[in-house]
Amino acid sequence: MTPHIKTRLLAAAAMFGVAMAPATASAVDLEFYFPVAVGGDAAGIIQRLTDTYMEENPGVNINAIYTGSYADTTTRAITAARGGNPPQLAILLSTDMFALIDEDIILAWDDFVTDEEQESWIGGFYDSFMANSQTGGQTWGIPFQRSTPVMYYNKEAFAEAGLDPETPPATWDELVEMGRQLTVRDASGNVSQWGVRIPSSGFPSWLFTGLVASNGQDGLANNEGTQVMFDTPEVVEALEYLVSLATEHEIMAPGILDWGATPRAFLDGESAIAWTTTGNLTNIRSNATFDFGVAMLPANVRRGAPTGGGNFYLFDGSSEEQLQAAVDFVKWATAPDKAASWSIDTGYVAPRPDTWDTDEMRAYAEEVPGALVARDQLEYAVAELSTYEGPRITQIMNDAIAAAIIGDKTPAQAMADAQREADAVLAAYR
Amino acid sequence: MRREWIHAGLLLAPALVLLFAFTHLPAIQTVIDSFWSTPRGRRPSAFVGLANYERLLADPIFIRAMINNAIYAAITIPVSIALALAMALFVQRRIAGRGFLRMAYFTPTVLPLIAVANIWLFFFLPGFGLLEQLRGFLGLSPRNWIGTPDTALYAIMTVTIWNQAGFFMIFYLAALQTIPESLREAAAIEGTPRWVFFRRVLWPLLMPTTLFLSVNATINAFRMVDHVFVMTQGGPNNASMLLLYYIYEQGFRYWDTAYAATLTVVMVALLALIGIGQFFLMDRRVHYK
Numbered sequence: 001m002t003p004h005i006k007t008r009l010l011a012a013a014a015m016f017g018v019a020m021a022p023a024t025a026s027a028v029d030l031e032f033y034f035p036v037a038v039g040g041d042a043a044g045i046i047q048r049l050t051d052t053y054m055e056e057n058p059g060v061n062i063n064a065i066y067t068g069s070y071a072d073t074t075t076r077a078i079t080a081a082r083g084g085n086p087p088q089l090a091i092l093l094s095t096d097m098f099a100l101i102d103e104d105i106i107l108a109w110d111d112f113v114t115d116e117e118q119e120s121w122i123g124g125f126y127d128s129f130m131a132n133s134q135t136g137g138q139t140w141g142i143p144f145q146r147s148t149p150v151m152y153y154n155k156e157a158f159a160e161a162g163l164d165p166e167t168p169p170a171t172w173d174e175l176v177e178m179g180r181q182l183t184v185r186d187a188s189g190n191v192s193q194w195g196v197r198i199p200s201s202g203f204p205s206w207l208f209t210g211l212v213a214s215n216g217q218d219g220l221a222n223n224e225g226t227q228v229m230f231d232t233p234e235v236v237e238a239l240e241y242l243v244s245l246a247t248e249h250e251i252m253a254p255g256i257l258d259w260g261a262t263p264r265a266f267l268d269g270e271s272a273i274a275w276t277t278t279g280n281l282t283n284i285r286s287n288a289t290f291d292f293g294v295a296m297l298p299a300n301v302r303r304g305a306p307t308g309g310g311n312f313y314l315f316d317g318s319s320e321e322q323l324q325a326a327v328d329f330v331k332w333a334t335a336p337d338k339a340a341s342w343s344i345d346t347g348y349v350a351p352r353p354d355t356w357d358t359d360e361m362r363a364y365a366e367e368v369p370g371a372l373v374a375r376d377q378l379e380y381a382v383a384e385l386s387t388y389e390g391p392r393i394t395q396i397m398n399d400a401i402a403a404a405i406i407g408d409k410t411p412a413q414a415m416a417d418a419q420r421e422a423d424a425v426l427a428a429y430r
Numbered sequence: 431m432r433r434e435w436i437h438a439g440l441l442l443a444p445a446l447v448l449l450f451a452f453t454h455l456p457a458i459q460t461v462i463d464s465f466w467s468t469p470r471g472r473r474p475s476a477f478v479g480l481a482n483y484e485r486l487l488a489d490p491i492f493i494r495a496m497i498n499n500a501i502y503a504a505i506t507i508p509v510s511i512a513l514a515l516a517m518a519l520f521v522q523r524r525i526a527g528r529g530f531l532r533m534a535y536f537t538p539t540v541l542p543l544i545a546v547a548n549i550w551l552f553f554f555l556p557g558f559g560l561l562e563q564l565r566g567f568l569g570l571s572p573r574n575w576i577g578t579p580d581t582a583l584y585a586i587m588t589v590t591i592w593n594q595a596g597f598f599m600i601f602y603l604a605a606l607q608t609i610p611e612s613l614r615e616a617a618a619i620e621g622t623p624r625w626v627f628f629r630r631v632l633w634p635l636l637m638p639t640t641l642f643l644s645v646n647a648t649i650n651a652f653r654m655v656d657h658v659f660v661m662t663q664g665g666p667n668n669a670s671m672l673l674l675y676y677i678y679e680q681g682f683r684y685w686d687t688a689y690a691a692t693l694t695v696v697m698v699a700l701l702a703l704i705g706i707g708q709f710f711l712m713d714r715r716v717h718y719k
Contacts, residue, residue: 075682102472103470103471103685190571190572200577201663202663253556254578255556255574256574256577256666257574257577258551258555261555264558265557268557268558270557389684391683392684395683395684399665399667399668402665402666402667403666403667405666406577406578406666408579
């Protein structure tokens with residue numbers, strides 16, 4: 001090599017070295033998958049949340065990636081983890097916990113928090129939300145966009161039907177009675193307004209858990225995720241009630257009712273009462289042209305409701321630095337002030353009691369008393385259906401409920417078959 | 431001589447590598463996977479022989495999916511082809527607005543299926559969907575097209591036919607252009623009725639295109655399940671469950687990869703059989719120039 005070329009090579013190497021040096025002391029990159037399961041601009045709000053965090057913490061770069069529905073997000077997260085390229089954080093269903101543990105791709109949060117934080121941060125969430133977030137003495141998910149279903153009712157429709165607009169149905173029998181008065185039929189017998197709408201497409205097991213809880217059973221599975229209770233008398237009765245709303249009492253449209261279209265159906269006056277997630281509260285509040293109310297799900301033996309929604313999960317396979325940065329971001333995002341604005345902007349339930357004490361939440365609760373319904377309902381909330389091979393077990397239950405609603409099977413037969421199929425799947429995990 | 435072989439090998443290598451990597455290797459891997467159990471994070475896979483196939487034959491949802499796919503294919507293939515041919519014959523003549531009509535017929539194909547499936551979902555919704563409003567004008571009884579097991583599969587089929595008929599029309603249009611005008615003139619001179627001309631002249635000459643389209647439509651009948659994700663998710667109670675959607679559900683929602691591999695082997699074998707069968711069946715009838 002001539003001296004001329006040698007000098008040039010050395011100079012190039014030196015410049016290369018200088019250029020690389022700052023890169024090593026640079027920002028921590030985090031990838032964060034999030035789903036959107038409600039109407040409104042949840043994606044924009046998440047984006048603003050991460051932007052604010054990045055402004056306050058210049059050493060961290062968070063790439064918030066919208067990944068579709070909960071099911072899509074779970075698929076993508078597991079696919080990415082299996083492909084060796086997992087995100088650091090993802091918001092997935094709280095019920096995915098067992099599936100993710102079984103796949104061996106998530107980490108317990110306990111290893112990343114101090115003892116004091118364990119008590120004040122992790123211990124500061126509502127117990128009913130932690131029911132689907134902890135197992136085996138460890139915390140696997142941090143509640144973020146949690147919800148319970150509530151009953152939205154059209155006060156104007158109530159008044160027109162001669163009912164008191166401030167008294168929503170509080171029991172199963174009252175729902176049937178009021179539903180009869182609220183169902184408006186025209187001269188040819190076609191219904192222009194249904195009394196009640198309980199959607200049954202996609203994942204009817206969620207709302208169904210509420211019916212089961214209000215009939216006295218604490219959910220559909222045990223805490224270890226290895227046993228399901230599908231064919232108990234309480235569950236069969238709850239399913240018979242759900243089916244009778246359309247077939248016997250004719251206060252609900254027959255067949256499977258679409259989940260995604262329910263807010264629109266309620267806002268268009270297609271039904272006077274609609275059961276859907278509290279996450280739709282802001283959407284309904286912004287678009288309602290009539291006075292509406294929010295109430296707890298009606299009781300039978302007692303009040304009951306499922307919890308639902310998504311938790312933050314921490315994924316294995318990233319550097320210590322990234323994981324710590326991810327934990328810090330989640331701590332920041334679940335702090336009372338951030339959780340309060342998130343809850344107000346979307347309608348999700350703030351998962352910590354201290355969030356409800358902030359000035360923002362107090363003012364919001366005064367303006368929108370409906371927001372308090374979801375919080376107050378937490379007292380009666382039970383865990384959502386969550387087991388090993390969760391998606392398959394949930395689908396067995398969903399198919400069974402659908403079969404009963406469309407009349408392919410009697411409720412008792414549907415639940416007996418579901419129990420048998422679920423037992424066959426879960427046998428491997430006991 | 432050896433140098434030529436080396437050159438040939440090198441030139442073929444890129445295409446062969448891609449073909450093997452993305453088609454043959456995954457196919458072989460899938461067949462192998464169907465004889466092993468599903469690995470989970472904590473439990474590695476074990477050799478189970480034909481256990482997955484036994485499970486397949488005993489699975490009522492698989493039987494349901496196969497029946498649904500058979501009905502789906504039996505209806506969408508002939509209807510799409512017939513509709514495409516009718517549309518092509520219609521827009522081939524010199525009529526006003528021919529260009530606009532052709533564009534209108536072809537538009538469903540270029541629109542992304544997921545997006546239009548969402549719009550169709552609203553068409554079908556009971557209570558306030560478009561079909562319900564039209565039904566109101568005509569005074570017919572209300573129907574929950576997507577939420578009732580009897581009609582869910584037909585709703586899916588409607589979207590499929592709507593989507594692919596325009597695409598098939600293009601091929602028929604091209605084929606019609608190649609038919610010499612002298613044949614039509616000769617028929618006109620002899621006073622042949624339009625229907626006889628179609629049956630005796632046009633249809634046989636269009637057979638190559640029809641064969642091609644029927645193979646395409648068969649593949650589509652198994653491949654096009656995008657709208658199922660959006661509209662019915664296989665429901666209600668598996669009334670609109672299709673094989674490819676079932677494979678996705680088993681493989682990517684339940685992560686039961688071994689069973690999904692087994693289902694895939696069945697589907698690929700079926701498609702191969704049908705494809706070869708169609709060629710043999712129609713080969714005698716196809717009149718190539």
